[in-house]
Amino acid sequence: MLKTLRLTLAIICFLLVTLLFLDFTGTAHTWLGWLAKIQFLPALLALNVGIIIGLIILTLLFGRVYCSVICPLGVFQDAASWLSQRMKKKRKFSFSLAISWLRYGMLILCTAAFIFGVGPLVALLDPYGAYGRMANNLLQPVYQGMNNILAYFAERIDSYTFYSTDIWVKSSITLLIAIATFLIVGILAWRNGRTYCNTICPVGTVLGFLSRFSLFRLTFDTEKCTKCGLCTRSCKASCIDSKNMVVDYSRCVSCFNCIEKCKFGAIGYISRYPGKEGKVVSISTTETEDKKGISRIKFLSIAGLFTFTNVIKAQQLLRVDGGLADIEDKKMPDRKVPIVPPGAQSLKKFNRHCTACQLCVSICPNNILHPSGKLSTLMQPEMSYEQGYCRPECTECSQVCPTGAIRPVTPADKSALSIGQAIWIKDNCVVNKDELQCSACERHCPTSAITLIAINSDDKNSLKYPAVNKDLCIGCGSCEYYCPARPFSAIYVEGNVRHHSV
Amino acid sequence: MIMEKKDRKEFNRRNFLKIVGVGSVTSATTLIGCKPDNRVSVEGGSIGEVPTDRMTYRTNPNTGDVVSLLGYGCMRLPLRQKTDGSGEEVDQETVNELVDYAIEHGVNYFDTAPIYVRGWSEAATGIALKRHPRESFFVATKSSRSNTLESGIAMYHKSMQDLQVDYLDYYLLHSIGSSIEDFHKRFIDNKLLDFLLKEREVGRIRNLGWSFHGIVDVFDYVLAMDVQWDFCQIQLNYQDWKYATGRNVNAEYLYGELVKRNVPAIIMEPLLGGRLARVPQQALNMMNEIHLEDSAAKWAFRYAGTPEHVLTVLSGMVYMEHLQENIRTYSPLEPLNEQEYETLEQVTEILVNSDYIQCTECQYCMPCPYGLDIPGVFAHYNRCVSAGKMLKSSNDENYKNARRDFLVGYDRSIPKLRQADHCIECNECLSRCPQQIRIPEEMSRVDQYAEQLKQRLEF
Numbered sequence: 001m002l003k004t005l006r007l008t009l010a011i012i013c014f015l016l017v018t019l020l021f022l023d024f025t026g027t028a029h030t031w032l033g034w035l036a037k038i039q040f041l042p043a044l045l046a047l048n049v050g051i052i053i054g055l056i057i058l059t060l061l062f063g064r065v066y067c068s069v070i071c072p073l074g075v076f077q078d079a080a081s082w083l084s085q086r087m088k089k090k091r092k093f094s095f096s097l098a099i100s101w102l103r104y105g106m107l108i109l110c111t112a113a114f115i116f117g118v119g120p121l122v123a124l125l126d127p128y129g130a131y132g133r134m135a136n137n138l139l140q141p142v143y144q145g146m147n148n149i150l151a152y153f154a155e156r157i158d159s160y161t162f163y164s165t166d167i168w169v170k171s172s173i174t175l176l177i178a179i180a181t182f183l184i185v186g187i188l189a190w191r192n193g194r195t196y197c198n199t200i201c202p203v204g205t206v207l208g209f210l211s212r213f214s215l216f217r218l219t220f221d222t223e224k225c226t227k228c229g230l231c232t233r234s235c236k237a238s239c240i241d242s243k244n245m246v247v248d249y250s251r252c253v254s255c256f257n258c259i260e261k262c263k264f265g266a267i268g269y270i271s272r273y274p275g276k277e278g279k280v281v282s283i284s285t286t287e288t289e290d291k292k293g294i295s296r297i298k299f300l301s302i303a304g305l306f307t308f309t310n311v312i313k314a315q316q317l318l319r320v321d322g323g324l325a326d327i328e329d330k331k332m333p334d335r336k337v338p339i340v341p342p343g344a345q346s347l348k349k350f351n352r353h354c355t356a357c358q359l360c361v362s363i364c365p366n367n368i369l370h371p372s373g374k375l376s377t378l379m380q381p382e383m384s385y386e387q388g389y390c391r392p393e394c395t396e397c398s399q400v401c402p403t404g405a406i407r408p409v410t411p412a413d414k415s416a417l418s419i420g421q422a423i424w425i426k427d428n429c430v431v432n433k434d435e436l437q438c439s440a441c442e443r444h445c446p447t448s449a450i451t452l453i454a455i456n457s458d459d460k461n462s463l464k465y466p467a468v469n470k471d472l473c474i475g476c477g478s479c480e481y482y483c484p485a486r487p488f489s490a491i492y493v494e495g496n497v498r499h500h501s502v
Numbered sequence: 503m504i505m506e507k508k509d510r511k512e513f514n515r516r517n518f519l520k521i522v523g524v525g526s527v528t529s530a531t532t533l534i535g536c537k538p539d540n541r542v543s544v545e546g547g548s549i550g551e552v553p554t555d556r557m558t559y560r561t562n563p564n565t566g567d568v569v570s571l572l573g574y575g576c577m578r579l580p581l582r583q584k585t586d587g588s589g590e591e592v593d594q595e596t597v598n599e600l601v602d603y604a605i606e607h608g609v610n611y612f613d614t615a616p617i618y619v620r621g622w623s624e625a626a627t628g629i630a631l632k633r634h635p636r637e638s639f640f641v642a643t644k645s646s647r648s649n650t651l652e653s654g655i656a657m658y659h660k661s662m663q664d665l666q667v668d669y670l671d672y673y674l675l676h677s678i679g680s681s682i683e684d685f686h687k688r689f690i691d692n693k694l695l696d697f698l699l700k701e702r703e704v705g706r707i708r709n710l711g712w713s714f715h716g717i718v719d720v721f722d723y724v725l726a727m728d729v730q731w732d733f734c735q736i737q738l739n740y741q742d743w744k745y746a747t748g749r750n751v752n753a754e755y756l757y758g759e760l761v762k763r764n765v766p767a768i769i770m771e772p773l774l775g776g777r778l779a780r781v782p783q784q785a786l787n788m789m790n791e792i793h794l795e796d797s798a799a800k801w802a803f804r805y806a807g808t809p810e811h812v813l814t815v816l817s818g819m820v821y822m823e824h825l826q827e828n829i830r831t832y833s834p835l836e837p838l839n840e841q842e843y844e845t846l847e848q849v850t851e852i853l854v855n856s857d858y859i860q861c862t863e864c865q866y867c868m869p870c871p872y873g874l875d876i877p878g879v880f881a882h883y884n885r886c887v888s889a890g891k892m893l894k895s896s897n898d899e900n901y902k903n904a905r906r907d908f909l910v911g912y913d914r915s916i917p918k919l920r921q922a923d924h925c926i927e928c929n930e931c932l933s934r935c936p937q938q939i940r941i942p943e944e945m946s947r948v949d950q951y952a953e954q955l956k957q958r959l960e961f
Contacts, residue, residue: 430926
């Protein structure tokens with residue numbers, strides 16, 4: 001009964017959180033965004049007091065149900081462990097002692113990292129962020145691929161229901177870390193259940209500490225127990241010492257598997273303060289068989305990347321009609337200061353709050369957010385304008401961010417928020433190189449920060465160079481994106497350390 | 503023994519089925535046979551076979567050439583991806599198939615130019631035509647974009663070489679009309695015209711003429727020159743008759759002048775780059791009221807072919823279906839009657855009041871040096887106009903669907919980096935457009951429309 005409830009809720013939460021990372025249309029977050037915001041570390045970073053208190057009360061009442069139901073990495077481990085048992089029937093768990101020095105060591109390390117502003121380490125240890133990176137890097141491409149197949153057929157039947165999206169590797173380092181996380185956590189779970197949660201995860205340690213004092217907890221009925229050890233063998237947290245009839249509450253994730261396994265009804269989930277009627281009804285179930293499990297998730301390799309040939313055909317003497325000119329891929333400029341999304345307020349604040357969960361990266365419809373490869377901000381998102389720019393109507397990343405690293409902004413706020421400065425590079429500009437007029441940057445600038453100035457003011461037909469009004473530039477990158485100079489744009493954006501309004 | 507038995511059994515069963523099958527088919531045919539006019543056949547579908555011997559021909563008064571009213575335009579040819587993936591090439595097998603089919607069904611005029619289809623057209627047309635007796639077709643090609651005598655002569659020789667012929671039936675001064683100075687520069691000052699006239703004398707050019715796009719002064723000037731022009735190629739269709747756009751001249755005037763001087767007219771753009779084949783629904787309804795089964799394209803071809811001084815009507819046919827339909831239209835031509843002319847006038851009214859960009863997808867502007875797909879952008883825009891999906895205001899009832907259709911269709915038909923927003927207004931394309939479309943301005947207009955939809959702005 002309890003297990004069924006836990007399992008049902010867990011599967012629902014897990015699937016919906018996953019959907020949040022898969023959906024690139026921005027519709028899911030309107031309904032499901034709260035699921036990211038109730039995650040422990042994001043709520044803590046966002047100083048979301050209500051949610052933190054809520055989660056603490058939840059744990060003090062029922063134990064670590066957060067780890068069993070809300071945390072997607074927890075449910076992912078359960079799924080791996082369940083699969084492992086399906087594949088190898090004999091695999092059983094056994095009791096082991098807590099490795100306290102490692103648990104608390106990790107917690108101290110994480111706290112220290114946060115205090116000293118070592119964002120990437122916090123990000124690496126955050127269970128929700130770790131799951132987000134896996135979903136974004138490994139699962140979203142598959143989802144997009146399937147969407148593109150649907151779009152392909154929709155196009156054939158003249159339907160506009162599906163449109164295809166670009167699948168691209170946003171950062172190879174983050175992809176590698178996601179694969180490593182998947183393998184390490186997956187293998188640990190495959191072999192020993194919740195090892196990760198009870199030795200490494202800082203959230204698990206904090207909640208584990210609280211759950212020692214939880215109101216409802218597993219309790220042995222010493223009269224009924226035969227010390228058969230079934231409960232120990234079914235405990236994925238390895239926290240039941242059936243010989244001594246003791247449960248390590250700091251490691252129990254309230255999965256209720258033991259209650260279901262026990263043939264004698266000797267384990268109950270009951271209040272530590274028995275009511276007037278004596279014992280609270282101990283619930284034991286044996287009748288429920290395995291129900292609908294989590295569907296097997298197949299991880300496919302990333303679909304083909306778009307490559308452009310950079311070869312420019314030798315110009316024929318006679319200009320002939322038709323055909324398309326090759327378009328060279330743009331390359332990312334080496335920015336002195338990274339650009340972070342409107343709502344981040346300042347680089348420092350952003351770096352301290354972001355757990356690199358990749359939710360904003362998953363959702364960005366303009367393909368401009370991608371995880372950083374720099375050590376100090378590893379995996380935290382940065383903006384770059386090779387494939388798009390920060391469009392005026394879009395505030396998706398600020399709406400989804402669960403940690404408050406990107407505070408909510410409206411399109412109106414955003415149009416007056418300077419996140420960077422455009423810088424013109426004369427050597428790259430086609431007006432200089434090809435000696436023809438170009439107005440791409442000027443025409444697309446949403447704040448009219450770019451004016452074209454005649455090179456020779458006496459000549460009416462003089463070519464014109466763009467001049468950037470630093471007071472008006474908001475750093476949206478439309479000039480950089482639309483600049484025809486390739487592979488490096490002739491105008492690019494340097495980030496602002498602190499965002500300010502114009 | 504058993505085998506035999508089995509065989510016989512099977513044979514019997516098969517035979518039985520056969521008999522039953524034939525029987526039912528016969529009875530079905532007998533039943534249908536009650537309606538004498540039914541013409542269902544495998545080859546031609548319900549519209550019957552494509553006639554091979556009923557093509558309408560016109561006679562060239564100068565040389566007596568008997569030319570099919572349908573001329574094959576080789577400005578657009580079927581392309582395919584190269585097997586090694588390194589780009590596109592002409593799908594020669596399909597070209598051969600189309601040309602064979604056209605000749606078989608009475609088409610004998612083939613029009614190409616050195617610059618068509620990225621410069622591949624002449625060679626591909628030559629390969630296809632080489633497989634037919636030289637006297638079974640007329641081939642036309644052009645002197646394109648050349649300024650010096652040497653390059654002009656070199657182009658002329660190259661054309662004969664690529665087409666694998668030792669004489670040209672029709673040779674055109676390509677696309678003149680931008681200005682009288684330009685005409686002088688290209689053909690008079692460098693004595694290229696004198697060279698071509700000599701070639702006509704010796705018979706290597708059987709007919710000398712020119713194709714016209716541009717301002718009326720040039721047309722009048724060239725037509726009045728002391729040269730006997732054997733033909734003239736003009737843009738004629740029911741919209742251009744009275745409502746020529748850009749700097750084009752009304753076909754009514756051009757055709758009238760040619761008739762006065764007894765110069766046969768060769769017609770280009772009978773469909774306005776396909777736009778007259780995809781007219782707005784309202785216009786199509788008016789046509790369907792008169793001929794329920796006729797396509798808009800058929801109307802346009804009948805219009806272009808009806809005037810008596812028209813020698814041939816050029817159509818770039820990439821698909822067999824189009825070739826077949828056009829052959830049907832002209833086998834034989836049914837000239838338009840008064841009532842039909844009136845209908846087309848009403849249709850024209852709808853067309854000129856629509857928001858079309860007057861692009862015929864001729865590809866002269868391409869390739870854009872910055873990678874834009876100019877005709878693609880305009881085609882998408884025009885398709886949305888034809889389908890009635892252009893929004894007048896953000897309060898329109900169909901806003902949600904029309905917005906999605908425009909934006910999703912836009913991304914589908916043109917890669918993002920080749921869309922209108924990437925135009926840098928370098929104006930390199932301006933001089934190349936025979937329709938005189940202000941391409942950068944129109945690009946900006948399309949982009950503004952797309953931006954309004956993307957940003958969900960009120961308009």
